[in-house]
Amino acid sequence: MKVTRIAYSTRLNAGKYAALAEQARRLGRVRGEVWQRYGSIGGVGSGLRDREVRDRWLADGTHVRFGVLANAWKETVRDAMADIAANLASAKVEVRRAIGHRTGDPADRKRMLTALKADRWAGDPFLARQMRKHWKRGRNRTDHQIVVRADKYNTVVDGRGRLWLAVPGLERRKMVKIPLSTTVAPTGTLRLILRGGGVEVHYQIDASQLRSSQRPCGDRAVGVDKGYTEALTDSDGARHGSRLGELLAAESDRSKERNRRRAKLRSIANNAARRGDHAKAHRITVNNLGTAKRDRQAARHRAQVRTEIFTAVHRVVDKAATVVAEDLTKSFAGRKTLGRNFNRRLAAWTKGVTAEALANVSERRGSALVHVNVAYTSQTCHRCGRLGRRNGDRLHCTWCGVVWQADVNAAINILHRADDPDIALHTPHHRVKQILQDRTDRHRTRLPVQDSSPATTERRAKHPNRSATSKE
Numbered sequence: 001m002k003v004t005r006i007a008y009s010t011r012l013n014a015g016k017y018a019a020l021a022e023q024a025r026r027l028g029r030v031r032g033e034v035w036q037r038y039g040s041i042g043g044v045g046s047g048l049r050d051r052e053v054r055d056r057w058l059a060d061g062t063h064v065r066f067g068v069l070a071n072a073w074k075e076t077v078r079d080a081m082a083d084i085a086a087n088l089a090s091a092k093v094e095v096r097r098a099i100g101h102r103t104g105d106p107a108d109r110k111r112m113l114t115a116l117k118a119d120r121w122a123g124d125p126f127l128a129r130q131m132r133k134h135w136k137r138g139r140n141r142t143d144h145q146i147v148v149r150a151d152k153y154n155t156v157v158d159g160r161g162r163l164w165l166a167v168p169g170l171e172r173r174k175m176v177k178i179p180l181s182t183t184v185a186p187t188g189t190l191r192l193i194l195r196g197g198g199v200e201v202h203y204q205i206d207a208s209q210l211r212s213s214q215r216p217c218g219d220r221a222v223g224v225d226k227g228y229t230e231a232l233t234d235s236d237g238a239r240h241g242s243r244l245g246e247l248l249a250a251e252s253d254r255s256k257e258r259n260r261r262r263a264k265l266r267s268i269a270n271n272a273a274r275r276g277d278h279a280k281a282h283r284i285t286v287n288n289l290g291t292a293k294r295d296r297q298a299a300r301h302r303a304q305v306r307t308e309i310f311t312a313v314h315r316v317v318d319k320a321a322t323v324v325a326e327d328l329t330k331s332f333a334g335r336k337t338l339g340r341n342f343n344r345r346l347a348a349w350t351k352g353v354t355a356e357a358l359a360n361v362s363e364r365r366g367s368a369l370v371h372v373n374v375a376y377t378s379q380t381c382h383r384c385g386r387l388g389r390r391n392g393d394r395l396h397c398t399w400c401g402v403v404w405q406a407d408v409n410a411a412i413n414i415l416h417r418a419d420d421p422d423i424a425l426h427t428p429h430h431r432v433k434q435i436l437q438d439r440t441d442r443h444r445t446r447l448p449v450q451d452s453s454p455a456t457t458e459r460r461a462k463h464p465n466r467s468a469t470s471k472e
Contacts, residue, residue: 223412
């Protein structure tokens with residue numbers, strides 16, 4: 001497994017930054033051209049490869065008008081084609097979910113999944129309609145990145161112990177030397193990202209080299225529920241990443257106040273420009289409406305949140321050989337209308353960071369990550385299996401007469417879902433509710449299981465339903 005590391009430039013000369021920025025701008029045109037020509041069914045969707053694109057451009061002379069070295073535009077073409085392929089794969093994930101919702105016939109489902117995998121979906125009306133819905137032609141406006149092949153750069157340490165990275169410029173055999181703030185030389189293919197007068201050098205290393213990868217995982221199965229005030233709550237009742245809510249709330253409130261002030265200054269600048277006082281408008285724009293400081297603060301906040309979430313996941317894996325969790329890569333919309341402040345503080349991007357951390361840490365440390373359907377896990381009593389009343393962070397079970405902490409209760413239910421034979425990962429939420437209500441009715445009337453077919457009986461024997469067999 002590979003993980004990404006970032007090295008930063010230090011005190012980079014303005015002339016060097018301008019040269020790199022011009023190269024990145026020209027390579028941005030290459031990316032845009034690739035997306036425009038090949039980001040559809042007739043391009044990557046038809047199985048076109050980046051080498052074929054390079055051969056075409058060399059044959060018809062397309063590469064000449066970009067004004068960059070051959071290796072630079074070829075690597076950019078390869079990177080852009082990989083982005084389009086990833087976009088296509090992401091659309092296919094959504095289509096697979098749509099197939100699961102559309103049909104319960106195993107043969108029909110297998111036929112559609114096979115056609116989707118083999119890129120023969122254009123002949124099936126349903127698949128074609130779903131692909132048009134989820135895979136739309138994209139546009140790429142990235143003009144601040146340079147991809148450098150592993151054999152096209154070199155590193156050297158000067159007499160004062162500083163590490164310098166030399167990368168190709170716009171002219172042949174003329175390198176641009178970048179001073180780095182680290183003593184560890186980057187390896188492999190590099191991605192240079194230009195921001196605010198500096199350069200970020202992104203590269204990948206083997207995860208086994210990391211010290212955290214050597215930590216052993218636990219020996220139990222643990223369910224986890226994602227929260228807001230803390231990153232994760234596990235089925236043992238422990239909370240991990242308790243500073244997450246404070247970080248998100250503080251940054252959200254600070255961002256709200258900063259944007260309010262910026263809006264006021266922008267209004268003053270616009271009024272001055274309308275009056276003809278362009279000097280005042282220019283001074284406000286240059287001195288008060290810049291983005292360098294804002295971007296630095298946002299990057300620092302993102303780093304703090306990632307550290308908090310990854311640390312929380314490591315603590316869960318310390319005691320778990322199997323981590324049972326919600327599929328956080330799935331997009332969904334809540335049915336409640338929340339206030340603007342709450343939506344802003346919720347920071348949906350942290351959901352993706354948590355999903356990345358769970359997958360990354362579990363794979364590196366040898367634990368298994370199991371995704372389950374979490375519909376109604378926060379509204380169901382884990383002791384009796386009945387739907388209760390959720391009020392804030394508390395769940396009131398009228399049958400048991402107990403008030404549970406909602407996140408702990410949800411984590412226990414998530415752990416139980418891993419052994420539930422009736423509720424699959426993509427079972428619709430309304431079907432999940434019906435299953436839970438049917439179980440409640442059988443509890444009340446003491447009726448046996450209605451489906452007594454041999455296949456169902458055998459499946460239930462292998463996967464006992466914990467909710468149905470719990471004590472009343």
